[in-house]
Amino acid sequence: MKRYAFSIGLVTCTAVIMAAFVIAAFADRVPPYELVTKKGSAEVLKGFALEAGIVRISNDGQAEWQDKGALFNQYSDLVANNDHYLERNELIVQHRSFIRGHLYSDSFYKDNKNVISASVNSKPFVIQIRILEQTNGNVREIEIPYETEDSTVTGPNGPGVRVEDVQSAAGNLHFLVSEIHTPYSGNKGRKAIYYDYIVDYNSGKLIERIEVYRSPEQVEPYTETSVSLISEESEFKASSLVMFHIKTIYRQDQKDSEEGLAQTENSVAKLKERRIMGYDYATGSTWELPRQGIELIGTGLEPKLHGGKLYAYYAENPQAAVYFIDPLSGKQTANRLVLEPTEYRGSRNIMLADGLIYVSWRDRRVPKVAVYDAATQAILYRGEIEGTDSRADLDRLWKLIFTNNGK
Amino acid sequence: MKTYLKLVHMEIYRFRFILLGLMALTAVVQLLGMQMSLTKSLNDVYRRMSAEGISLSEYAASYSKLSFGSIHSFNENLMTFPIMTCIVVLSLYIFFIWYREWFGKSSFVYRLLMLPHPRFTLYLSKFTAIMIFVFSLVALQVVLIALQMAMYRIRIPIELREYNTLIQTIGMWKAVIFVPVRLQEFFLVYGIGTVFVLMLFTTVLLERCYRFKGLIAGLTYTVGTVILIVWIMMMAERGGYFFYPSEFLIASIVFMLFNAALSLWLGRWLLRKKVTV
Numbered sequence: 001m002k003r004y005a006f007s008i009g010l011v012t013c014t015a016v017i018m019a020a021f022v023i024a025a026f027a028d029r030v031p032p033y034e035l036v037t038k039k040g041s042a043e044v045l046k047g048f049a050l051e052a053g054i055v056r057i058s059n060d061g062q063a064e065w066q067d068k069g070a071l072f073n074q075y076s077d078l079v080a081n082n083d084h085y086l087e088r089n090e091l092i093v094q095h096r097s098f099i100r101g102h103l104y105s106d107s108f109y110k111d112n113k114n115v116i117s118a119s120v121n122s123k124p125f126v127i128q129i130r131i132l133e134q135t136n137g138n139v140r141e142i143e144i145p146y147e148t149e150d151s152t153v154t155g156p157n158g159p160g161v162r163v164e165d166v167q168s169a170a171g172n173l174h175f176l177v178s179e180i181h182t183p184y185s186g187n188k189g190r191k192a193i194y195y196d197y198i199v200d201y202n203s204g205k206l207i208e209r210i211e212v213y214r215s216p217e218q219v220e221p222y223t224e225t226s227v228s229l230i231s232e233e234s235e236f237k238a239s240s241l242v243m244f245h246i247k248t249i250y251r252q253d254q255k256d257s258e259e260g261l262a263q264t265e266n267s268v269a270k271l272k273e274r275r276i277m278g279y280d281y282a283t284g285s286t287w288e289l290p291r292q293g294i295e296l297i298g299t300g301l302e303p304k305l306h307g308g309k310l311y312a313y314y315a316e317n318p319q320a321a322v323y324f325i326d327p328l329s330g331k332q333t334a335n336r337l338v339l340e341p342t343e344y345r346g347s348r349n350i351m352l353a354d355g356l357i358y359v360s361w362r363d364r365r366v367p368k369v370a371v372y373d374a375a376t377q378a379i380l381y382r383g384e385i386e387g388t389d390s391r392a393d394l395d396r397l398w399k400l401i402f403t404n405n406g407k
Numbered sequence: 408m409k410t411y412l413k414l415v416h417m418e419i420y421r422f423r424f425i426l427l428g429l430m431a432l433t434a435v436v437q438l439l440g441m442q443m444s445l446t447k448s449l450n451d452v453y454r455r456m457s458a459e460g461i462s463l464s465e466y467a468a469s470y471s472k473l474s475f476g477s478i479h480s481f482n483e484n485l486m487t488f489p490i491m492t493c494i495v496v497l498s499l500y501i502f503f504i505w506y507r508e509w510f511g512k513s514s515f516v517y518r519l520l521m522l523p524h525p526r527f528t529l530y531l532s533k534f535t536a537i538m539i540f541v542f543s544l545v546a547l548q549v550v551l552i553a554l555q556m557a558m559y560r561i562r563i564p565i566e567l568r569e570y571n572t573l574i575q576t577i578g579m580w581k582a583v584i585f586v587p588v589r590l591q592e593f594f595l596v597y598g599i600g601t602v603f604v605l606m607l608f609t610t611v612l613l614e615r616c617y618r619f620k621g622l623i624a625g626l627t628y629t630v631g632t633v634i635l636i637v638w639i640m641m642m643a644e645r646g647g648y649f650f651y652p653s654e655f656l657i658a659s660i661v662f663m664l665f666n667a668a669l670s671l672w673l674g675r676w677l678l679r680k681k682v683t684v
Contacts, residue, residue, distance in 0.1 A: 065589075
């Protein structure tokens, strides 16, 4: 036996240490945090989870580690059914064969009747539409040719064309398509165009193409116009309108004589003009958000569209408030909802979903959650994260981000 | 069974000095690296405290704590170097464990192949020995992290300390891939490693049986398998294909299991029917 002492010792030590390691890993399999309800019912959080770094906490008292390990992270959103944190990953659970190979389509729409995905194929440019009729499970595929303009003045890959939004209105399907031209350098040829492709639901034929927005010709030196789309916060939800946040920026270099990087580093950007333009899918009309609304948003708020209403807030601000703006008149439709102050700048997260406002923040090192009814501003739910044992360190949960967990 | 255990012991005993050397190298480099990182981190803190004229508690309130992960990453290369050395040495030993029988003193392979037991026992004993070496080094790494955590607790003032469990600490380490803390990843990492060892064993036996042609066939088989596994994993990571990432994962696991079975069968067949001295 003595002859084998080295081997026996090595194997025994290894087995004991590895067993202890497995026991430790097993004990650590559940993060030591839970969401504790202080007011209302946690039912309002059903379908959502709170993510903080590598921890995900859901309303059913469950917490799980986010990281599945370096090799498994790429599979993590698909391995388990409760792991679908992206909104469109719900579709994998509900319509697995329809979404197969199309998870990264440009845009999705879903209602009781249909699930629609749309993408732009670039060679040649074609809008590819797939419609799943939920009643009979049939899948229809429609292709609408798309013609770009002035492709010669753009980069080697041509303009960037994508379907930004899909909606259904008055029996027709609407596909909001953006065409972005980005030249190698300078402003000449730089432009953004948005079209509404209106397609007949039954025949799949293109009825009309409406040019919704075209960025102005950049004639003034140092001036550039940027446009960002304000679409419904929930990707699948129906919205009768969409809005465009258009900013004209004057960029003057401090050192005109110097070339290259130094110019970029020293450039001074000034906002020359801000516009917010609305587009109604049903009527095809556009309008400008009146000055009252523009001035309010211009105080540093981010406009968001949800349920056909315009919201504005700046979540990063420790003393934030949510403003409710009528997208037509630009007037505030209700008093602002003043949120509880958060400890650190940037530690608040706000999500709009199903007519509710979900807010997370930190108060005296404790991560807290509240859910408000957007219509009445009544607080429906209040909760906070608590540690379940001595391993818990609430400082780690610096910011809780609301995500969809597909439940 | 007794023959198998004796053969395993023989392989472990033959490798003992190299194994102990690797363990010593890992322990010395990593513990010294941790000591250096702790000293540097604390010096930085004391320098800043002195420059700003603040106390330790004021520093803790103004700046972030000194996490184990941040201290450990000061000398990340130093921490990873012994691990890479162990991987390289063990990878080379996968070949050496076979070739020493043929090219060592008095062609020991004569005696091994003449043993009155199935020759596959020889294959299994060598494979077991390699896996024991691998897991003993993994176990050492776990112990070393526990020791480094103890050093962290001893040297870092409580105001600047962050509490972490052993598993959290290993999870924060950049080289966590070598000591996976999630069960599924542990099986995947060491499953891939096991299949790789089996394929290299097959390559060696093919070479011993068919010489240069066997070597080419074995290397093609091993390299081809590795390329295919990496390609499947890359497709899973990129996404947007007909198959979902989880299906790619299942495909790669099935493929690896098939390769493991093929390698074992081929190794057994080669040892029984083809291998010559």
